[in-house]
Amino acid sequence: MGFVSLGCPKNLVDSEVMMGLLDRGGARLTSRPEEAEILVVNTCSFIDTAKQESVDTILEMARFKTEGRAKKLIVAGCLVERYRDEIRRSIPEVDAVVGTGELESILDAAGIARPVTSPSPFNILPGNGLAEVREGREAESGTHKIDFRAEGDHRERQGRFNRDGWRGASHLLPTYLYTEDTPRLISTGRTSAYIKIAEGCDHPCTFCVIPNLRGKFRSRRFESVVAEAQKLVASGVQEITLIGQDTTCYGEDLGLKDGLATLLDALAQVEGLRWLRFLYAYPNRITGKLLETIAKHDNICKYLDVPLQHASPDVLKRMKRGAGADIFLKTIEKVRAAVPGIALRTSFIVGFPGESLRDFELLEQFIGEARFDWLGVFNYSDEEGSKAHGLDSKVAKRSIEARRRRLMKLQQKISREAKQQWVGRQVVVLAEGESEETELLWEGRTEFHAPEIDGKVFINDFGNLEKLEAGKFYHAKITEAHDYDLVARIVSGPLAPSR
Numbered sequence: 415m416g417f418v419s420l421g422c423p424k425n426l427v428d429s430e431v432m433m434g435l436l437d438r439g440g441a442r443l444t445s446r447p448e449e450a451e452i453l454v455v456n457t458c459s460f461i462d463t464a465k466q467e468s469v470d471t472i473l474e475m476a477r478f479k480t481e482g483r484a485k486k487l488i489v490a491g492c493l494v495e496r497y498r499d500e501i502r503r504s505i506p507e508v509d510a511v512v513g514t515g516e517l518e519s520i521l522d523a524a525g526i527a528r529p530v531t532s533p534s535p536f537n538i539l540p541g542n543g544l545a546e547v548r549e550g551r552e553a554e555s556g557t558h559k560i561d562f563r564a565e566g567d568h569r570e571r572q573g574r575f576n577r578d579g580w581r582g583a584s585h586l587l588p589t590y591l592y593t594e595d596t597p598r599l600i601s602t603g604r605t606s607a608y609i610k611i612a613e614g615c616d617h618p619c620t621f622c623v624i625p626n627l628r629g630k631f632r633s634r635r636f637e638s639v640v641a642e643a644q645k646l647v648a649s650g651v652q653e654i655t656l657i658g659q660d661t662t663c664y665g666e667d668l669g670l671k672d673g674l675a676t677l678l679d680a681l682a683q684v685e686g687l688r689w690l691r692f693l694y695a696y697p698n699r700i701t702g703k704l705l706e707t708i709a710k711h712d713n714i715c716k717y718l719d720v721p722l723q724h725a726s727p728d729v730l731k732r733m734k735r736g737a738g739a740d741i742f743l744k745t746i747e748k749v750r751a752a753v754p755g756i757a758l759r760t761s762f763i764v765g766f767p768g769e770s771l772r773d774f775e776l777l778e779q780f781i782g783e784a785r786f787d788w789l790g791v792f793n794y795s796d797e798e799g800s801k802a803h804g805l806d807s808k809v810a811k812r813s814i815e816a817r818r819r820r821l822m823k824l825q826q827k828i829s830r831e832a833k834q835q836w837v838g839r840q841v842v843v844l845a846e847g848e849s850e851e852t853e854l855l856w857e858g859r860t861e862f863h864a865p866e867i868d869g870k871v872f873i874n875d876f877g878n879l880e881k882l883e884a885g886k887f888y889h890a891k892i893t894e895a896h897d898y899d900l901v902a903r904i905v906s907g908p909l910a911p912s913r
């Protein structure tokens with residue numbers, strides 16, 4: 415089987431689970447699509463460009479049905495939740511589709527029998543639709559008391575998860591959660607792995623269709639996440655990145671107060687775990703306890719990813735996110751005071767309907783003041799089914815692109831200045847392998863770089879070592895800085911596994 419996973423790390427974990435299920439069923443993975451009998455494309459449909467990439471990849475893989483050995487082409491993921499019928503109708507090479515809430519049916523789609531004796535590999539939460547959710551509130555699944563959040567129920571009453579206008583979409587929202595026992599093939603190497611701690615999202619952000627695709631917010635059991643982390647570390651993983659649509663809501667449905675902080679506290683104590691981080695924090699949920707926890711443990715990376723989306727109070731209000739530049743600056747000040755040296759990542763959307771030049775300039779000024787370590791800017795994508803789709807005063811595509819470029823130029827300057835401060839610093843670097851650009855360099859990351867998304871550390875001098883090993887940690891000295899990337903010389907290592 416061949417597998418292409420598109421989109422975000424959350425989708426990647428779904429791919430790893432589907433690959434695990436297929437592997438347990440006897441299928442063997444190949445990285446050469448021309449050799450695969452079964453091809454799976456796990457799609458993303460977050461924004462226009464992601465949808466286009468998904469369709470292009472499906473068409474590219476469809477070729478292998480005539481030019482290769484492929485007998486089955488399966489399309490999975492977010493695009494399926496949204497355009498199930500349309501995919502089947504317009505791409506006849508597609509043999510089966512698998513939505514985000516029915517991962518186990520990858521086995522049926524591939525023609526592999528489900529194991530008869532074993533229980534479902536997922537924790538399927540009861541309930542779909544308000545009435546059943548109320549029943550689900552009282553239900554037990556294993557040792558886990560299920561409780562959807564009141565916010566989710568409230569949003570559902572307001573129509574947040576409604577898919578009525580989506581032709582061909584299943585009206586059932588996904589309710590599954592994977593567990594520590596779900597088969598999973600880790601695809602991110604031996605050293606680093608993601609753990610998805612929650613699914614779905616209850617927030618009402620008007621530009622976003624993810625809740626409609628992924629369902630209501632639901633947390634994995636605390637013990638299940640800890641057990642998965644222990645298992646991963648026992649298999650050699652040293653870096654764990656926690657993900658979810660909003661990790662800072664973790665545990666609210668389990669009745670946990672400061673759930674993420676409590677979880678981080680427990681995970682930091684897993685022996686052998688060198689780096690622990692979480693992505694996708696919601697700004698108003700960065701509590702004092704959470705910051706204290708990050709500061710307290712050496713193995714929790716001093717890194718915070720908090721997508722702010724905008725800084726103009728008017729735009730944020732229309733996005734149904736609230737707050738604004740002043741509040742965010744205070745939060746950032748609080749974060750930096752509690753965790754000195756912390757690296758901050760954020761992302762913004764430019765060109766949201768009604769974004770005036772004044773709104774944009776406010777955002778620009780905010781970026782100049784906040785000085786983020788890492789920053790992404792997305793062009794607003796007018797998603798059918800989102801509340802913002804119905805808003806007037808759309809910004810012209812050309813202006814949106816010009817605004818994005820202007821912000822990236824500003825950030826380039828901020829980043830260049832900030833990266834210069836790194837020269838001379840000694841850091842721990844995770845060596846990831848030879849550079850894709852030239853075999854004369856290796857690439858690596860520090861705790862201040864999350865996997866895949868941030869800049870890189872290029873290693874051009876191995877010091878006294880003849881060679882480096884991918885997946886090992888080294889002491890290194892930063893010798894040069896560029897706009898986003900750093901250059902380093904190895905000082906010593908590899909480091910012994912941490913205890």
Ligand code: SF4
Pocket residue numbers: 615616617618619622623624625659660
């Ligand atoms: S927090 Fe907002 S942007 Fe993020 S997944 Fe939820 S609704 Fe979408």
